[in-house]
Amino acid sequence: MASPVFHGLAGAGLAYAMAGDGSLPLFSWARKNLGLLAAAAGLACLPDADYLPGLWRGALNAVHQQATHSLAWAGAMAAGLWLAGRAWRPTQFVGRALGYILLLATSHLAIDLVTADGSAPYGIPLWAPLSDVRVQAPVALLPAWDKATLSELWSGNNARPLAIELGAGLAFAAGCIWAKRGWTRRKAAL
Ligand SMILES: [Zn+2]
Incomplete structure (x- = not known):
């Protein structure tokens, strides 16, 4: 499962796109919209809020990769946040915003599917609560990082996987920027 490094950069890149x-x-643009970029990065990381209950037990993976890593939860979370946003700022949380939030939430699932999983239970329960089957892509594009305990987070073993995530995350965000700016130029030329 990827760390907040890649999830956050992917979320910010998608927000720009x-x-x-x-x-x-x-x-x-980025300076004026830092709040939006930070919110998108946070939303893309949100399914990993399931690390938090493990903090009290000293085992971060205690309830990790369970219900919050399913399409049903991503849909419910997106709908809940969108409804709260609509009550707060109805002019900003129009129909399109629901699609944006949903894409950010599902980006987390897509990324975790293609990240190596170093410990059981392997994969994510994508179809829960309809099915308990855990899903994992046949090929891992990102390496696993050590995160069973708080002290493991700072272990030297994580230098390589997190550096790979940083490079891949920056490349992904750059791709989003390139696509958006290219699309904007093409539209202006029409
Ligand atoms: Zn995750």
Whole structure:
């Protein structure tokens, strides 16, 4: 399962692709929209909130990779956040925002599916509660990192997988930026 490094960068990149303004200079847009980028990064990490109950037990994986790593939970979370957002700021949380939140939540599941899983239970319960079957892509594109305990998070073993995630995450975000700015240029030329 990927760490918040890759999930967060992927979320911020997707936010730019979905809601960024490709006609503005990149950094001035990002400076003005830091809140949006941070919220998107946080949303893309949200299914990993299931690490938190494990904090009290000293075993981060105690309830990890369970219900929050399913399509049903991603849909329920997106709907709940969107409804709360609509009550708060109805002009910003229009129908399209629901799609954005849903994409950020499901990006987490897609990324975890293609990340190596170093400990049982292997894979994620994508179809829960309809099925208990755990799903994992046949090929792992990202390496596993050590996270069974708090002290493991800082272990030297994590330097390599987290460096790979950082590089891959930056490349993914750069791809989102390139796609959005290219699309904006093409649209302006029409
Ligand atoms: Zn996860």
